[in-house]
Each structure stands twice: as structure tokens, then as C-alpha cells.
Amino acid sequence: MSRPLRGHFVRSLLPLVASLLLVPGLLAACTKDKDGNEASGESLPDGATLLTESASAMTDVETVHIVLDINPAVGALPITRAEGDLKRGGDAKGAIQLLAGAQLLEVEFVVMGDNAWLKYPTGGWRAAGSITAIYDPSAILDPQRGVANLLSTSSNARTEGAEKVNGVDAWRVAVDIDQKAANMLVPGVPKGLTGTVWIDQDTKRMVKAVVNSPQSGSTPASTITLDMTNFNTAVDVSAPV
Numbered sequence: 001m002s003r004p005l006r007g008h009f010v011r012s013l014l015p016l017v018a019s020l021l022l023v024p025g026l027l028a029a030c031t032k033d034k035d036g037n038e039a040s041g042e043s044l045p046d047g048a049t050l051l052t053e054s055a056s057a058m059t060d061v062e063t064v065h066i067v068l069d070i071n072p073a074v075g076a077l078p079i080t081r082a083e084g085d086l087k088r089g090g091d092a093k094g095a096i097q098l099l100a101g102a103q104l105l106e107v108e109f110v111v112m113g114d115n116a117w118l119k120y121p122t123g124g125w126r127a128a129g130s131i132t133a134i135y136d137p138s139a140i141l142d143p144q145r146g147v148a149n150l151l152s153t154s155s156n157a158r159t160e161g162a163e164k165v166n167g168v169d170a171w172r173v174a175v176d177i178d179q180k181a182a183n184m185l186v187p188g189v190p191k192g193l194t195g196t197v198w199i200d201q202d203t204k205r206m207v208k209a210v211v212n213s214p215q216s217g218s219t220p221a222s223t224i225t226l227d228m229t230n231f232n233t234a235v236d237v238s239a240p241v
Contacts, residue, residue, distance in 0.1 A: 001147035047157030090138035153178035
């Protein structure tokens, strides 16, 4: 290759080499969420702001479907799972799984105002003085005791990424969780709670939360997962026949 041609060839390669040298910097500016989706660290919204917005959005929720899983059971009551449809005023219907010794029992419930009915594995429906002796589902949508309170009292929020959860695009935010607020939802949880909440990017409602409960004395470490769907859809709660 002649000297002029060789010089032209080298000069033509310089822009390509320069662009390749920039690639590591571009890669470093991007992060991957746990599902492999790319998200720019600079584009992630502030975690504390998301918690404030979500706490406000949750105070406007009138009805919701919840699935609460606790593995293993922790706290004052041996609940392993609760699922149901809730109204903000306290009316609710669903089922609770709890441990009675080594036996897992499923108890169906209906709550209407001050009246409650329970159905155990054997026998039919029977009136109950109060379901709160087992679990109080009305706490979940109560702004002073429920999810809104859990969000507003959480601290050290860090937005980690974006992913789809329960059918919606959500921000994943790591948090430190206030024990008193968590105790209103799951009685008897210990101190030192950490977790992750997923906040709908559009509505700012919390669609999922995972709370990590550490080992405390003879109480083993536990994971508490709350999924929330069907916001503000019609819920029919009636007394069982």
C-alpha cells in the first residue's frame, strides 16, 4: 500500500476506533434489573419521592384483591396465606390458611360491618364475634394502619430498576421498613425489617411488596409477600346463606 493510501486508511479508522473506545463508558452508564431489562441509572426516579406519591395514591383505593404469603409463618398468629377481596370500609371476603399445631387449616371468612362469619374445613358457616381474633383484613386499606402507612413510614428508599409486575410497568424500590407499621399488617414481626416494593409507574399504586423478617430468638427468618390487583373494581360482599 502506498504511503498516501496508507495514511488515508489510518485516518478513516480513527472515528471507528474512537467510537469503540466509548462503548465501555456507555455500558457502565446502564444497569440491568433482575429480569435483564436495561435501565439508565440517571433516569431512575427518586425512591423517597416514589414512596410519598405511592402512599398518597393508596389512600384513594376503595377496593382491591390481595394475596398475602408468609413463609414460614411468623409473628403472633400462625398465618401462612391470606387471599381475598377487600373494601376500604372493612367489608371483605376470602380465605386464610393458618397452622394449628402441625396441621394447616383453611378458614373462609366474610366480614360485613360489625358482623363476621367463618367457615372451617368441617361444618358450615357460623357467626363469629370478630375475625380480628384471627386477622383483621380491614387494616390493609386503612390509611392509618395499612399499606399507605407502611409506605409513608419506610426509609432509606433506593430505586433499583423497572420491571413488569402483576401486569403493569413498575418501579422496584428497596426500603427499610418500620416495625410498628408492619406489625399492624402482620402482628408480631420483629425489628430489622428490610424489603422491596413495586410501584405502578402510571398510577403510583403499590402493586407488590416483599418484606424480609430476620431471625429473632427462636423465631426463624421469614419472607412476607403481598400482591395487590384489581384496584377499585366492584366487590360484592354478602352474608353467607
